[in-house]
Amino acid sequence: xxxxSVSKLxxxxxxxxxxxxxxxxxxxxxxxxxxxxxxxxxxxxRYGFYLEEVSESIGINFLHERPDLDPKLDHIHPQxxxxxxxxxxxxxxxxxxxxxxxxxxxxxxxxxxxLNQGDGSFMDxxxxxxxxxxxxEGLGVSMGAVWGDYxxxxxxxxFVYRWGKPELYRNDxxxxxxxxxxxxxLPEWVxxxxxxxxxxxxxxxxxLFIGGYFHEDIDFWNLMTTRIMPDSYEYATNxxxxxxxxxxxxxxxxxxxxxxxxxxxxxxxLAAAAADxxxxxxxxxxxxxxxxxxxxxxxQGGAGFVNSGEQAGMGFVPKSGMSVAxxxxxxxxxxxxxxxxxxxxxxLMQGNNxxxxxxxxxxxxxxxxxxxxNLGIELGEWGYGGQFMDMNNDxxxxxxxxxxxxxxxxxxxxxxxxxxxxGGNRNIIIDANNWPAMNNRTFSGYQQNKxxxxxxxxxxxxxxxxxxxxxxxxxxxxxxxxxxxRGVLDLIVASQNGPARVYRNHTRPGHQWISFSLDxxxxxxxxxxxxxxxxxxxxxxxxxxxxGDSFSSQSQRAVHFGLGxxxxxxxxxxxxxxxxxxxxxxxxxxxxxxxxEPSEGGV
Amino acid sequence: MSPFQxxxxxxxxxxxxxxxxxxxxxxxGVVIAAHISFGVLxxxxxxxxxxxxxxxxxxxxHKVMTGEWRNLSSAFISGNSAGILVRSPMIWxxxxxxxxSIASKYVLRYRGRHLWNPTNFGIVMIxxxxxxxxxxxxxxxxxxxxxxxxxWFIGFLVLWQVRLFxxxxxxxxxxxxxxxxxxxxxxxxxMSEVAPLTGPMYxxxxxxxxxxxxxxxxxxxxxxxxxxxxAFTEFFFRLNEAVYAPFYALFVVGPIALLVEMxxxxxxxxxxx
Numbered sequence: 001x002x003x004x005s006v007s008k009l010x011x012x013x014x015x016x017x018x019x020x021x022x023x024x025x026x027x028x029x030x031x032x033x034x035x036x037x038x039x040x041x042x043x044x045x046r047y048g049f050y051l052e053e054v055s056e057s058i059g060i061n062f063l064h065e066r067p068d069l070d071p072k073l074d075h076i077h078p079q080x081x082x083x084x085x086x087x088x089x090x091x092x093x094x095x096x097x098x099x100x101x102x103x104x105x106x107x108x109x110x111x112x113x114x115l116n117q118g119d120g121s122f123m124d125x126x127x128x129x130x131x132x133x134x135x136x137e138g139l140g141v142s143m144g145a146v147w148g149d150y151x152x153x154x155x156x157x158x159f160v161y162r163w164g165k166p167e168l169y170r171n172d173x174x175x176x177x178x179x180x181x182x183x184x185x186l187p188e189w190v191x192x193x194x195x196x197x198x199x200x201x202x203x204x205x206x207x208l209f210i211g212g213y214f215h216e217d218i219d220f221w222n223l224m225t226t227r228i229m230p231d232s233y234e235y236a237t238n239x240x241x242x243x244x245x246x247x248x249x250x251x252x253x254x255x256x257x258x259x260x261x262x263x264x265x266x267x268x269x270l271a272a273a274a275a276d277x278x279x280x281x282x283x284x285x286x287x288x289x290x291x292x293x294x295x296x297x298x299x300q301g302g303a304g305f306v307n308s309g310e311q312a313g314m315g316f317v318p319k320s321g322m323s324v325a326x327x328x329x330x331x332x333x334x335x336x337x338x339x340x341x342x343x344x345x346x347x348l349m350q351g352n353n354x355x356x357x358x359x360x361x362x363x364x365x366x367x368x369x370x371x372x373x374n375l376g377i378e379l380g381e382w383g384y385g386g387q388f389m390d391m392n393n394d395x396x397x398x399x400x401x402x403x404x405x406x407x408x409x410x411x412x413x414x415x416x417x418x419x420x421x422x423g424g425n426r427n428i429i430i431d432a433n434n435w436p437a438m439n440n441r442t443f444s445g446y447q448q449n450k451x452x453x454x455x456x457x458x459x460x461x462x463x464x465x466x467x468x469x470x471x472x473x474x475x476x477x478x479x480x481x482x483x484x485x486r487g488v489l490d491l492i493v494a495s496q497n498g499p500a501r502v503y504r505n506h507t508r509p510g511h512q513w514i515s516f517s518l519d520x521x522x523x524x525x526x527x528x529x530x531x532x533x534x535x536x537x538x539x540x541x542x543x544x545x546x547x548g549d550s551f552s553s554q555s556q557r558a559v560h561f562g563l564g565x566x567x568x569x570x571x572x573x574x575x576x577x578x579x580x581x582x583x584x585x586x587x588x589x590x591x592x593x594x595x596x597e598p599s600e601g602g603v
Numbered sequence: 604m605s606p607f608q609x610x611x612x613x614x615x616x617x618x619x620x621x622x623x624x625x626x627x628x629x630x631x632g633v634v635i636a637a638h639i640s641f642g643v644l645x646x647x648x649x650x651x652x653x654x655x656x657x658x659x660x661x662x663x664x665h666k667v668m669t670g671e672w673r674n675l676s677s678a679f680i681s682g683n684s685a686g687i688l689v690r691s692p693m694i695w696x697x698x699x700x701x702x703x704s705i706a707s708k709y710v711l712r713y714r715g716r717h718l719w720n721p722t723n724f725g726i727v728m729i730x731x732x733x734x735x736x737x738x739x740x741x742x743x744x745x746x747x748x749x750x751x752x753x754x755w756f757i758g759f760l761v762l763w764q765v766r767l768f769x770x771x772x773x774x775x776x777x778x779x780x781x782x783x784x785x786x787x788x789x790x791x792x793x794m795s796e797v798a799p800l801t802g803p804m805y806x807x808x809x810x811x812x813x814x815x816x817x818x819x820x821x822x823x824x825x826x827x828x829x830x831x832x833x834a835f836t837e838f839f840f841r842l843n844e845a846v847y848a849p850f851y852a853l854f855v856v857g858p859i860a861l862l863v864e865m866x867x868x869x870x871x872x873x874x875x876x
Contacts, residue, residue: 007667014664015706021699022733029735317646343692346734347846351692378692379736416844417791423805424798425751434798436791 033462043467044508047453048392051468051491051503059121060114062500065106067141067163070223075437078406079414080220081105083143083193083213084163085494086477086552090147090156092129093174098481098556100492101131102500103142103160109135111142111160120484130177131158131169137221140164140189144477144552148197148206150247152525156557161192161210163220170251184245185252190216191240197547198274198283199524199577200260201302205247206524206547209262211269211287212240226432230268233422233429234318236291239268260304267292273324273549275335276531277357278366281579283529288321288339294353298365308365313358319350323551327388327397328542329375329454333533334359335542337368340383340401340551344444347415351378352386352401376460377401377452382444385478385551389489393511393562395541396454402475402493402551406438407445414443446472449493473498481556487513487590489560494553512563512589516572518545521597523577530577532559535570563589627679634687643687643803649697650686657682657701664709678705684722687807688740689729696737700725711858714865718858720818727854730847739847740804751801758810767814773827774809775800777834785841799849808849818857820864829860 043050064085084105092099097116113126126132140162147156155171169177191214230236245253267289274283282299293315297305309315319341326335341350355368372378382405388397417436452460473495480489491503518527528547543559574582638644661678685701704725708717762768782796840848
């Protein structure tokens, strides 16, 4: 062969090699996929846990129904009425057992409050306790709920946000609930999909953040206009307003949204979570916005918030933010922020975000880098709730992500029509009338939820099929709780227009654990915002007591740590919301510690 | 050099740096400004990686093929296009698209001419082969009506000056005609059929891709016919719900048109002899 022929051959081979790269990548990914193991013992050995779906056997047979809307939206009804299934956990009657609250979303349907009977079963007592009938014509339909002891009486109160009038229920010492919405001074109508209890000014009283999704002027059952859709799919500015209500301590709340700097934007906020991210002692807010960028609001010493998303490196690439979760995934005592987005093969590849703190950052605003790809937790699908939890008690936080948008007729697909419209100008996409009819077509449906197992060495591995968690409902909201006080985190998943699922978690014997249930004294009684650092085995784990996070959900208030093989805990440091620092030396492993905020101690 | 760059060059009369790089540089400047304003890119790293990959590939393959170094302005443009059009949370699809685009110019040739618009080929390969990892720009940027109208106006003005306005005009009119027909056949609102044309993917497609002089036929009537046939083929792809219908249409029609023209020219040459 002459030189020219060799050159040509080289170039052709080079070209073919390039075309083969995607196939090679696929093969590589397939090799790394977990395998389904039929034998639970082998699953335990390999992954350290497996999940057993037990909903019906424990008395939970809840079916979510999506809302009916104005007939003007009939042609795209499933995609507008795509949210409302939620789960939140609370010990409603302070009996030391975790109870489950589930929301429904069609007029006439009831929300459910499953009280833990202590014998392994649950019983729906929502109607009897007065928190069932929240899906009422003229008042709206439920979208989610968060629990917090706003009056510091030792019992968790209930806030239900709706597409409609939000409702506050005072917990009457576990015997029932009293509706206190009117005297509390809450707004008449918010199309909300998230709310968070947190004490933003550290006055010992829980304040309330509510995130608006659709604009608050929209009444979905009496539409005045069909121009209700986002005005952009990357930079939408016509979403609902957000609210911050300051707790006055007398059962009333004051709208401080504008004075605290949270009325800056009208983004489509789908999820929110609060935690002290810069060590100031005051909780900061992270918002996941659909059709826009993630937002980070840094607390200015309780006086207000500054939108610092861009400064933090988070606020540049607009995606479809659906969920916010905090987790110390590298056991460094630092919280990363996980935000789910949308990835659909070949159409829209946003990737989920894992905002990991840059350890070299200084100043009031921490900076973050998106390391989701590096750690292997980037490509979910149409994501909703994402939550960190140590599923196998090995001392490393794992990740559960709910996926799936609209599962309708199998073998059909609405993506083409969706992509056709969202690529257009604002005057086209904003009007629901311009949207092609869905005609019972599936839209990113039948997607399997992900369970990513943290190997502790900087990589996550997807194991849902292998551990019995391969759920393909249109899951929305997820929560964890130690439902049977076994030192293991069980899982509750609420799905849109589908049944709620409870998974009993079985972990490998020999993995130790420790939990802390906190009661504030100077701090808010729920201790929401408390930071717990655990030192063990030469490492450090951090947890935060949350007043609502992920997507429309709230997990148990008690913080839980897996310890792996180690039974010795060096110490635990609790930074209470009041600022008080408490150190507990060598707490005993394999038990739940109930800690009351000390009246004295270092600050 | 693309018609855009030629026109911009003439307007600005910049002569103190190599002319072939001025146009591509201006394009990058516009993209950078747009990213700062609207965040049009997936990220600086991906954009730069695409450009670098395109230029290095062109440098390497041209050296292997001819033994000489070459001007890289064309590769720079292909890298820009890949950096704008590919959407992926990972970097490698950007790099791969740019490399495939450039390599296709060296491999898929007929009688000394490459048949596919390089970026069109690269994009279609990414859609077909790497859809698990990447997608193509389909969502609008700022969705501002005036910005969109200004881009179309300036685009058409430049195309008018370089005498290629007819290509885009025929395509746009054909697209609108077929949008009416699709709306009638599918029952979808006419505005939903027109919607894609108002987005950035089509701005790039109509103003850049189908007017690429190296991969379009030589006669004015021929170019008009090809533009119509692209819209016609796209019509069928759209009826079959192909999200990236315009890229597929150009991928099919473009090389066939060039081959037909070459064969016709050859036939006429024989006739004359």
